[in-house]
Amino acid sequence: MKITIELWGQLKQVAGESCLSLELPEGATVQDAIRLLASQAVSLASSLVEEDGTCRPSNLVFVNDHQILLSDPLQDGNTITLMSPIAGG
Amino acid sequence: MLSKEQLNRYHRHLLLPEVGLDGQEKLLVARVLVVGLGGLGCPAALYLAAAGIGHLGLVDFDRVDESNLQRQVLYTDEDVGRIKVEAAAQRLVALNPDVQIEAFHERLTAENAERIFTHYDYVLDGTDTFASRYLVNDACVLFGKINVYGSLFRFEGQVSVFAHPAGPCYRCLFPVPPNPGEVPNCAEAGVLGVLPGQIGATQATEVLKLILGMGEPLVNRLLLFDSLAMEWRSMRVARNSACPVCGDLPTITGLVDYDEFCGNxxxxxxxxxxxxxxxxxxxxxxxxxxxxxxxxxxxxxxxxxxxxxxxxxxxxxxxxxxxxxxxxxxxxxxxxxxxxxxxxxxxxxxxxxxxxxxxxxxxxxxxxxxxxxxxxxxx
The missing domain is CATH 3.40.250.10 (Rhodanese-like domain)
Structure with missing residues (x-):
């Protein structure tokens, strides 16, 4: 299935682009998508996953503009929005 | 009862049935605290004062620097070096003498937060560090204030209403701060000068809506703004029942050391x-x-x-x-x-x-x- 990834904040700046697409097997979860993205986009890896492979808890993750659990399954055509926290004022 | 001058000053509000005389009187007795008189706090405080918010608290430890003038629209070239809350108070009273200003020239800390927050009902978070974001949030939850949040990064901004009885707090969304130094601040990453105007004015709009009880405040929503795409996005967010400060079984029942929490x-x-x-x-x-x-x-x-x-x-x-x-x-x-x-x-x-x-x-x-x-x- 095809998943669209949107990046915000520092993640977008590091990646140099705001929109990416991923091909994932049926039944893949949000966490699977983030790990695959980390393996494909090396510049983002340390911002997305910890050394032990778990997803960084400081990032906000939405699917189709709704907050989700990392273990939630994805469906073809879903859009994942990944956002690093920001604090500027 | 509004004076003749006030009827004239707030005429455009009075024309709106959603505001009207009753609404304007509510604004004139409202108590709003602006924490951080930087990019966000400046436009927000300007619009809140112009709207006739009766009691406006201003918190900032800093002085006006030349590098602030590109976006911090309360200050002029002559204010460089002045204490921000003093320069801001002078400007805001000149804009609207109806507004009573209380200036706190100090850094918000776990020790002084209760004293500073106590007389206010709404807190507009215009701070610029993760430690202060968590401090403002926790103080709002613990002291029963509504947190009107905004933040910036380069060309992007966020706005939400936290610590409202019907929605999440900042910690529900951000349970864990980023590693120290991982996310650059405005001084390191830069910020488009007009961006805090858009985000700060949106925060001020939310404060007015909350006071007047009109419209749909950004409770359970995180508004994202991308000035390059010129796009606003509204993301659905929810309270986390396991949140350590506003959850069902809170473990944070007093303010903590936020520098330590954020690893500073x-x-x-x-x-x-x-x-x-x-x-x-x-x-x-x-x-x-x-x-x-x-x-x-x-x-x-x-x-x-x-x-x-x-x-x-x-x-x-x-x-x-x-x-x-x-x-x-x-x-x-x-x-x-x-x-x-x-x-x-x-x-x-x-x-x-x-x-x-x-x-x-x-x-x-x-x-x-x-x-x-x-x-x-x-x-």
Whole structure:
């Protein structure tokens, strides 16, 4: 299935682009998508996953503009929005 | 009862049935605290004052710097060096004499938050560090205030309403802060000057809506703004019943050490930024600080340092670390002319096991510049 990834904040700046697409097997979860993205986009890896492979808890993750659990399954055509926290004022 | 002048001043509000006389009277007795008089706080405070918010509290420890003027629209060129809350209060009262201003020239801390928050119902978060974001949030939850949140990064912004009885708090969305130094602030990453205008004005809009009980406030929604795509997005968010501060079984029942929580002063590279004035204030209560001047000796002859400092020029620091071994457990306050070399010094120190550090923002030149301006104003 095809998943669209949107990046915000520092993640977008590091990646140099705001929109990416991923091909994932049926039944893949949000966490699977983030790990695959980390393996494909090396510049983002340390911002997305910890050394032990778990997803960084400081990032906000939405699917189709709704907050989700990392273990939630994805469906073809879903859009994942990944956002690093920001604090500027 | 509105005076004749007030009927005229607020005429455009009075025309709106959603505001009207009753609404304007609500605004005139409302109590709103603006924390941080920077990019967000300036436009927000301007619109809140113009709208006739009766009691406006302003919290900021800082002074106006030239680099603020690109976006902090309360200040003029002549205000450079002035205490922000004083310059802001003067401008806001000139805009609307109906507004009573309470100025807090201090850094919001776990120790003073209750005193500062106590007389206000709404808190507009215009701060600029993760530690202060968590502090504002927790104080709002614990003291029953509504947190109208906004933040910025380069060309992007976020707005939401947190700690409202019907929605999440900041910690529900961000249970864990990023690693220290991982996310650059505006001073490091830059920010489009007009962006805080859009985000700060949106925060002010939410405050007015909440006071007037009109429309749909940004409760359970996080609004995202991308100025390059010129796109607003509304994301659905929800309260986390396991949230440590607003959840069903809270574990945080009082304010904590937010620098420690965010890893500042403790983790590698996590040194904090403070102005010379704040450092002097800190030195009154802390005896574990070491002042380290990393300028060249010739510079210290032209511009004196701060108090009793140890002088080790940056270029000599790696070879002279041995002189600092006795201070490994102390907090090292590094400074130079402008605050750039001292950051490099703190990075070198951090790599060599000196993990507690404070960088003097703007350096010693800024401090002496402020002193000079105050003297020339006859203060």
């Amino acid at each position: 002063l403790m983790e590698p590279g996590g040194f904090v930024e403070m102005t010379a004035e704040e450092i002097l204030q800190l030195m009154e209560t802390r005896n574990d600080l070491l002042l380290l001047d990393v300028r060249e000796e010739v510079e210290t002859r032209a511009v004196p340092g701060l108090g009793k400092s140890t002088l080790i020029p940056l270029g000599q620091l790696p070879a002279r670390l041995g002189e600092l071994v006795a201070f490994r457990d102390k907090t090292i306050v590094a400074y130079c002319a402008a605050g750039i070399r001292s950051r490099k010094a703190l990075e070198i120190l951090d790599q060599n096991g000196f993990s507690k550090g404070i960088n003097m923002t703007g350096g010693i030149n800024r401090y002496h510049g402020n002193l000079q301006r105050e003297r020339s104003r006859g203060k």
